[in-house]
Every structure is written in structure tokens, then in C-alpha cells.
Amino acid sequence: MELAINLQPKQHELLGLCEDSPCSWIGYGGSRGGGKSKAARDCMLVRRMKYPNTKGMIFRRVYEDLRQNHIDKFLSEFPDFEKFYKRADHEVALPNGSKIVFGYAETLDDVKRKFHGPEYMDIFVDQAEQLTEAELRQIKMANRWPNMPIGKCKMVLFFNPGGVGVAFLKRIFHDRKYLQTEDANDYAFVQAYGWDNVMWAEPSLLAEGLTAKDFYSWDSERRFKYFIEKTQYGRELNSLPQTLRVGHLLGSFDSFAGQYFAEVFDRDRQVIPQDNAEALIRPWWSRWISIDWGFAHYSAILWHAKGIASPKELKHLLGIEADSPQGFSADDCAEYACWGAGADSQDFPVTGCVCQARQRQHHCRAVGRCVFGRWTAATASGG
Numbered sequence: 482m483e484l485a486i487n488l489q490p491k492q493h494e495l496l497g498l499c500e501d502s503p504c505s506w507i508g509y510g511g512s513r514g515g516g517k518s519k520a521a522r523d524c525m526l527v528r529r530m531k532y533p534n535t536k537g538m539i540f541r542r543v544y545e546d547l548r549q550n551h552i553d554k555f556l557s558e559f560p561d562f563e564k565f566y567k568r569a570d571h572e573v574a575l576p577n578g579s580k581i582v583f584g585y586a587e588t589l590d591d592v593k594r595k596f597h598g599p600e601y602m603d604i605f606v607d608q609a610e611q612l613t614e615a616e617l618r619q620i621k622m623a624n625r626w627p628n629m630p631i632g633k634c635k636m637v638l639f640f641n642p643g644g645v646g647v648a649f650l651k652r653i654f655h656d657r658k659y660l661q662t663e664d665a666n667d668y669a670f671v672q673a674y675g676w677d678n679v680m681w682a683e684p685s686l687l688a689e690g691l692t693a694k695d696f697y698s699w700d701s702e703r704r705f706k707y708f709i710e711k712t713q714y715g716r717e718l719n720s721l722p723q724t725l726r727v728g729h730l731l732g733s734f735d736s737f738a739g740q741y742f743a744e745v746f747d748r749d750r751q752v753i754p755q756d757n758a759e760a761l762i763r764p765w766w767s768r769w770i771s772i773d774w775g776f777a778h779y780s781a782i783l784w785h786a787k788g789i790a791s792p793k794e795l796k797h798l799l800g801i802e803a804d805s806p807q808g809f810s811a812d813d814c815a816e817y818a819c820w821g822a823g824a825d826s827q828d829f830p831v832t833g834c835v836c837q838a839r840q841r842q843h844h845c846r847a848v849g850r851c852v853f854g855r856w857t858a859a860t861a862s863g864g
């Protein structure tokens with residue numbers, strides 16, 4: 482059977498890693514529109530055709546997204562395979578005995594149930610940033626196939642910056658910081674950008690008498706310029722507010738909104754009971770509120786209070802050993818302590834807080850619980 486598959490260079494790199502590298506975790510991530518989801522479908526099909534009687538899964542968190550972004554697209558890209566698609570099972574049963582399963586699981590419990598038992602030679606998780614590390618690790622346990630040599634089974638995580646899983650993805654694929662039990666050779670990463678995908682540039686290239694081959698002969702900088710100047714999608718991404726632009730256009734893991742507290746916030750260390758906060762914060766301390774309205778996703782409202790605490794109070798109420806016997810000066814406090822309360826937009830309980838700069842993380846404490854609220858449409862427009 483003839484397959485109409487034309488992998489772009491980065492997609493080809495991914496297939497190469499699947500085939501030839503010893504890694505069992507592969508990341509394919511970055512900015513929007515880089516060709517990640519298409520790579521998932523094409524590489525999955527190539528591998529199922531190459532390895533008869535094997536099973537692979539394309540996964541998304543929510544069924545409706547899976548249907549729209551993968552099942553429907555797969556069937557329209559490969560109409561000859563429609564007759565092999567079993568609707569009730571959400572799977573394509575190929576004539577060589579291989580299967581492509583389209584899977585989803587919305588909660589950790591779902592993940593545990595669905596991935597306890599079945600085995601998949603390949604598991605490709607699209608929008609993997611929507612899953613937690615615990616969920617991804619649970620899924621990985623089903624990534625095995627009998628009689629397969631080491632390194633042949635692959636778990637590929639396709640993702641954009643942001644989302645609940647971003648700290649884990651950033652650590653293993655971008656920072657490459659591994660725990661003692663992890664082996665760096667088990668992880669590989671392909672950074673994908675919108676300007677790696679010639680599809681966006683095709684109309685302009687055509688109008689200028691240029692081809693995809695010309696496009697890929699340019700270096701990344703030239704393709705980037707062409708993307709943001711001469712393609713509709715590139716222009717739109719380039720005109721986003723900066724906090725979104727760095728993630729959606731540039732695919733940056735370092736500065737994308739939501740990253741700030743990812744490696745700093747440890748609930749056990751940074752959260753203190755509300756009673757302790759009430760004992761600590763005095764009526765004469767200065768207080769203020771800050772709001773991050775969250776352009777597209779979450780908003781946070783923080784109540785802060787700042788003042789001088791004695792070494793005894795710091796020790797008993799916060800577990801901090803003060804360096805100076807006089808306690809903190811007002812200036813120290815500005816640097817060291819920024820107590821506050823966060824609330825969601827529904828009921829504003831003064832029960833939580835997030836505070837302090839990364840380099841002062843040891844002196845940072847939050848009160849009660851930390852709540853990030855989601856604006857309702859009405860609140861957002863009023864806000």
C-alpha cells in the first residue's frame with residue numbers, strides 16, 4: 482500500500498530518533514504550528530507499517546480533542562485506511578496485524594485504569610503538557626512490547642510550553658537535569674518551531690516562484706523572518722502580547738508565563754498555617770493587593786503585608802533562623818518577606834499566598850492555601 486507521507490526535516494529527525502536512538506523518552510516540543518501533531522500521526526503509521534503485529538497509541542487528554550485533532554484528520558489524510566477503522570474501539574487495525582489506538586484519559590484515575598494491563602510498543606502523547614508527571618509516568622509503564630530489543634519502544638511527548646506538566650518536561654528535555662534514578666541517555670528532544678513547517682509559507686513561496694526545497698535551504702533565522710513577515714499565521718503569533726508570544730511563537734521554556742514558581746514552590750516549605758500568619762501580621766504593617774489578571778488562562782489575586790518580625794517570631798511562626806539579633810529591618814523585609822493571601826475570583830477567602838523572588842526562596846512563606854482562580858468571562862471583561 483502506497484503511503485502519502487512527506488515528512489518535514491524536524492519530523493524526519495523525530496522518526497530517526499524513534500528508529501535509531503536508544504532513548505525511550507523523546508520530546509518534540511516548542512512553538513505553535515510546528516508540525517507536532519502531524520508528526521505524531523505520520524511517524525506512528527510508518528512504525529506500525531514497519532513493525533507488523535505491534536500496537537501503538539496516539540493519546541490526548543480529552544476525547545473531543547482527540548477526535549478533531551487526530552481521528553478525523555487521520556481518516557482524511559489517509560482515506561484508504563477508513564475501512565480499517567473500528568469506530569467502537571477507536572482503533573485502526575492494519576492488514577499487517579498492527580493497530581493504531583486513539584486513546585484518552587481525563588483524570589489520574591482514568592490513566593491508572595486504562596494503562597494497567599494493555600501494552601503499546603509506541604505511545605505518542607499529544608499536548609503532553611496537559612498531563613502531570615505522575616500521569617505521564619503511569620502511561621509510560623504501558624510502553625513495552627514482548628520480545629522487543631532495548632530502546633525500540635518509544636514514548637514521545639509532543640508539547641507546547643505552559644500547562645500542568647511543564648516543569649517536568651522542561652527538566653527532562655530542556656534543562657536535562659536528571660534524578661539519580663534517571664539516565665540522561667534515555668531522553669532526547671527535538672525543538673520544533675512554526676518556521677520549521679513549510680505549510681504556513683507555501684502560498685507566499687508559490688507567489689514568489691519559490692519551493693519548499695528553497696525554504697528548507699535557508700537557515701532558521703531567515704525562515705523565522707519569512708514566517709513572521711510573510712505568513713498569516715506567523716504574523717498573528719508575532720503580534721500576541723509578549724507573555725504569550727514567547728511561548729506560542731518562540732516556544733521558550735525559560736520565560737513563558739506560568740513558569741516563575743514552577744521550581745520554587747514547595748507546599749511543605751512555603752505554606753504556613755493561617756493562625757501563624759494572623760499571629761505574625763500586625764495591624765500596623767503595610768498591606769497591598771496585587772492582581773495578575775491572566776490574559777488567557779488563570780488569574781491570581783494576592784494580598785500582601787510587610788513589616789518587621791522579631792527573630793523569635795520568625796523562628797516560631799515561620800521556621801526561619803534570623804541572621805540578625807535585632808530581627809529584620811524594613812529594608813530586609815522588603816527583600817525577604819512578602820506575606821500575603823491569594824484567593825480565587827469566586828469567594829475571596831483570605832487563605833493563601835504566593836510570594837518572593839526565586840533567589841530568596843528559602844525565606845519565602847505562604848499562608849494557608851494558595852489558590853489560582855479562573856476568571857469568569859464577566860469578571861475578566863470587567864477587570
Ligand SMILES: Nc1ncnc2c1ncn2[C@@H]1O[C@H](COP(=O)(O)OP(=O)(O)OP(=O)(O)O)[C@@H](O)[C@H]1O
Pocket residue numbers: 487488489492512513514515516517518519520641678680
Ligand atoms: N509533513 C506535513 N505534510 C503536510 N502537512 C503538514 C505536515 N506537517 C504539518 N502539516 C500541516 O501543518 C499544520 C500544522 O501542523 P500541526 O497541527 O501538526 O502543528 P502542531 O505543532 O501540532 O500545532 P499546535 O502547536 O497548534 O498543536 C496542519 O494543518 C498540518 O496538517
Ligand SMILES: [Mg+2]
Pocket residue numbers: 517518519607
Ligand atoms: Mg498539535
